[in-house]
Amino acid sequence: MAALLCGAAWAGEWPAKPVKVLVPYAAGGPVDTVTRMLMEITAKSLGQAVVVENKPGANTTVSTAALARSAPDGYTFGVVPAAYTTNQVLAKNLPYKATDLAAVSHMVNIPLFLFASPATPANSVAEFVAWARGKQPSYASTGPGSTGHLLGAMFSLSADLKAVHVGYTGSAKAMPDLMAGLVDYFFDPASGGMPHVKAGKLKVLAVSLPRRCDCAPDVPTMAESGFPDIVQSSWIGLMAPAGTPREVVERMSAEVAKAVRSPELHARLQGMGFGPVGSTPAQFQALIESDISVYGAISRKAHITLEN
The missing domain is CATH 3.40.190.150 (Bordetella uptake gene, domain 1)
Incomplete structure (x- = not known):
């Protein structure tokens, strides 16, 4: 006491x-x-x-x-x-x-969004997977061991993609390469990619949340897109x-x-x-x-x- x-x-x-x-x-x-x-x-x-x-x-x-x-x-x-x-x-x-x-x-x-290069013909996760399975796609992250690195690998495994990881020192370094088509996809926060999506320079395919994000209500979840295990x-x-x-x-x-x-x-x-x-x-x-x-x-x- x-x-x-x-x-x-x-x-x-x-x-x-x-x-x-x-x-x-x-x-x-x-x-x-x-x-x-x-x-x-x-x-x-x-x-x-x-x-x-x-x-x-x-x-x-x-x-x-x-x-x-x-x-x-x-x-x-x-x-x-x-x-x-x-x-x-x-x-x-x-x-x-x-x-x-x-x-x-x-x-x-x-929330981490799945952003895709405008060079890909895909406008949904399903279309992206269908396109990527015939290639060896690459995905960006903000560095080895980052959340984006692990989430990108998780998506690659779930979608049965032979994807290659490309680590950067930050989102600001990765985004230009994604927009240029040098890498194919990238899990990153809204602040990094959404301005480029609005400018028509980038595609957003999904968000890895249990439900849609209030900041982007039109973007489907990974679960809605056929990947219920990617909720990180x-x-x-x-x-x-x-x-x-x-x-x-x-x-x-x-x-x-x-x-x-x-x-x-x-x-x-x-x-x-x-x-x-x-x-x-x-x-x-x-x-x-x-x-x-x-x-x-x-x-x-x-x-x-x-x-x-």
């Missing part, structure tokens, strides 16, 4: 100073932008400043390792993308263990160092959820192609474990390593 009372009192005093949030990408990118939008609102509810610190590098592991080494005092949190799960599946000798971190909140979902998306979540007081983790989770669902932010996120979530710590942990299981199975079946 004394411990419970002490924990409740400690949580009631938190935060007594500014809170730091580590971001694994450079400033100005979509993950950084969404984090700053969320934390601006969260800071108002907490009554303390939330300082965003960018720590890019090594496919997000620089930032995550720094978070794992941080004191579990409730004043350092870290953003992790879906690459956090693919790193655990594919990377060797990570500078941290999964047990070094505690889930806080699945903040937003990032990218995401952005918040974590804390293991050992951070449970009361603080739950308070931060609740504040983030409130910010995500606020009228001022909800519509802005949807307009950017993000799906607002704001989960509990347990729900986010379940998502992490599910993705590790799914991506582990894909990587083994497709023989994917960080070298291919």
Whole structure:
């Protein structure tokens, strides 16, 4: 009872100073932008400043390792993308263990769309598969081990395509080659391809969500297109160092959820192609474990390593 009372009192005093949030990408990118939008609102509810610190590098592991080494005092949190799960599946000798971190909140979902080169004659997934089976198609990703890499391989296996993976250093590098017909397909967020679709320079065939995306209601799901096993998306979540007081983790989770669902932010996120979530710590942990299981199975079946 004394411990419970002490924990409740400690949580009631938190935060007594500014809170730091580590971001694994450079400033100005979509993950950084969404984090700053969320934390601006969260800071108002907490009554303390939330300082965003960018720590890019090594496919997000620089930032995550720094978070794992941080004191579990409730004043350092870290953003992790879906690459956090693919790193655990594919990377060797990570500078941290999964047990070094505690889930806080699945903040937003990032639907991945199947974009196709305008050089292909296909206007649907079925037409694309029929066309691609007579060739050796290629698919782009934002790098070996990325969510797009694994989803592209999953589609290739499901459709029985002899596809070749072409890894890029980012969506901005891959899109010009896709539009030029140098690669044939690419799973990427709406922000990367939809402007080109609207300009008539790219085709969008499907989205890998359980239901159609509010940001593109005319685009069918992969399940509607005959591939019910491809229901994966990218995401952005918040974590804390293991050992951070449970009361603080739950308070931060609740504040983030409130910010995500606020009228001022909800519509802005949807307009950017993000799906607002704001989960509990347990729900986010379940998502992490599910993705590790799914991506582990894909990587083994497709023989994917960080070298291919």
